[in-house]
Amino acid sequence: MTPPDSTILIDDVPVPFEPGQTILEAALEAGVFIPHLCFHPELGAHGSCRLCNVIVNGRNISACTMKAASGQEIEVDTWLGESAQAYRRTLVQMLFVEGNHFCPSCEKSGNCQLQALGYDSEMMTPHFVEFYPHRPVDASHPDVLLDLNRCILCELCVRASRDMDGKSVFALAGRGMASHIVVNSPSGKLGDTNFSATDKAAHVCPVGAILIKRVGFAKPIGQRRYDLEPISEEATPRREVEEAK
């Protein structure tokens, strides 16, 4: 079928879009889930995690950076007919093994997007040999814990602190596997910055790298966001979209 103007086809489902929207934005607004980690609706695209990779008119491209355009035919669940799940699972596994992720002891468990995407992609094991990098924990701040063992380098905290809080508390330094977050203070410690638990940057981490102190485990593991509903079903008028088809 030919979609009308201002509509794209995502896995054969027509999805409307506003001019200037990316494929991912249009999809999420319509309740069509495309896995993603480094995108945030208030901070826009980053293009680094590559989980939202889709096929657009026969080519792999990240849905968060590609502008929606009339007539695009987009494959999310399959890539050129082949299941995309194994590819996405590998990307999630890569993020797991390059850091130190121990879900059972992590306060973010159940609210963690990386963990949720692990479930979504039916990841059963980390698969690869763990790198076990040495990454120190920074507990110097009175209200916020910075545990870079769990950092996935999405730079959401970097962008939120710079663009929304106007503080530039964080930056990404290093190259390749040595990439890591650095903190803007003479000591390099979070406690020596003007970072505040009310900053936007304290609340955008998709994993458990930035945690507010003294509120841990208020809600028991098992009753949290992605414990109750898979990440692919959150905010999902997808069924409505399909019915409208």
Place this chain on the structure above:
Amino acid sequence: MMAAENDVVARVLRRRAEPTQLLQILREAQEELGWISPEAARAIASALDVPVTRVQSVVQFYSFLYDEPCGRYRILFSDNITYRMLGNRGLFEHMLKRLKLKRGEVSADGAVSVDLTSCTGMCDQGPALLVNNRPVTRMTARRVDEICDLVRDGLPVSEWPADFFRVEDHIRRAGGLLGPRYEPGSALKAAIAFGRQGMLDEMKRSNLRGRGGAGFVTSVKWESCRNAPGADRFVVCNADEGEPGTFKDRVLLSSFAERVFEGMAIAGFVVGAGKGLVYLRGEYQYLLEPLEAKLQAMRRERLLGASICGAQGFDFDIEIHLGAGAYVCGEESALIESLEGKPGKPRIRPPYPVTVGYLGKPTVVDNVETLANATDIAIHGGRDFAGRGTRHSSGSKVLSVSGDCARPGIYEYPFGVRIQQVLEDCGAGDVVAVQISGPSGVCLTPDEFRRQIAFEDVPSSGGFMVFGKDRDVFNVARNFAHFFAHESCGFCTPCRTGTALIRDALDKIADGRGSRYEINELMRLADLLKRTSLCGLGQTAGNPIRDTWLKFRPAYERRLIRGDFDPAVDLDAALARAREISGRDDAGAHIDTHIGAKA
């Protein structure tokens, strides 16, 4: 901060005080200070009014910037597969032994450190090294001893024998670009005579395609940039020749710089840019002074500056920026980031640099050789140029030939030359493989030697590495895998982690512990990287593995264990720390882990 350090930082900042010049500032400060101390980083950040993390992110990104002291003599052995074939590792070990150092360690007196670095573009006169960013070529054991003596005596590098630093052009075969005598200014005058539109039409007629590897039609790039909205435009010359085994831009810049610079000015003339930037790789810092002198001479001759060759309104000048050891900066958007004083991480494209480039302005980024070719087109016209080479690949290609051959060096051929022809000309016999275009290119076997260098057959950015019959192609692939893991910028997941996983899988195979399982994993990773990586580095990083597995299977198979799988975790190695703590090293403190490895 010490007074001296303060002075140096202040002096550098008097010359340059824009955050976009951060990389140049750090490089110049380090030139005098030896490293960027936390105090120096803070002083620079505060003067530029940027967070100190911005300075850290740049220092920690580039291989040639140091946030730890690294010795008054910083010695870096150039390390790619062809240098290894010339015995660089033996010389490296010999120097470490003589200086009683470990790799990367600074001597107790703070005098010297010795390490390895990616290809420095001296493959035709290796083994080679950099000492304080100056290349020393034709290394021998004797020269290692001489250098160790000079270091021991504390003689400044500027007083070392000039012969150490001699770099040869080794032009073995010249064509239209390297051959004819060149009258400086002749191309500019011809372009002015054509007029801006006329010169663009000649470029179209020539069908010149980018020589950096991608082969994009140059006139399309120029026209898009010219037509992009905005007042300021830039021309950038990509001289970040980092592809291992490629050194033709070094020769073009050493002996044909006026053609490159005039090519930039012609591009500026056509697109309406007033400023050109050369991004010169840090490994070629030794060329900075002669290139600056050449620019000065061209300004005096009115070949640069205001009203070039007397043409009213044709104003164009050129500035040289130095890189600092990061292969990924050869990618045009990473290069632009680096020009802006940031870590060289590729941008999301579109928008492409022709519309949103340097400082967000429309920018043409062209390879050194592409720009030099523009002078040929100006002088002889587009039709003449299009008449050379093949139908889809006009003009000539300059190849950097290295490896197992009698005459390594620079060879210029019309496009369409067969691999076999190049091998005959360079004196290579009994060849098992040729790697075209460096690690990100393609590996060819003898049954493919009738193929042609051309965009429609075997495209090439210039690298041509020859491997003789005694070479083990597995080692080539493994060397390339280490290279990509070292050079990945780390921005996107598949390339950052995938290149490290590929490297580790090949190391495991090299260690005699790999099985078919690793091969399957390598193919799967190569496929994922190709599909999902952000830029060409990640997209091509799996190529040499896939190529060599498909074409040189025995090189892998003889290393594989017959069992299905051998765990990657080495239990015995995992006990090393426990042995260290307990002070034990007896048989009971070891576990025999290689179960099945000897099967």
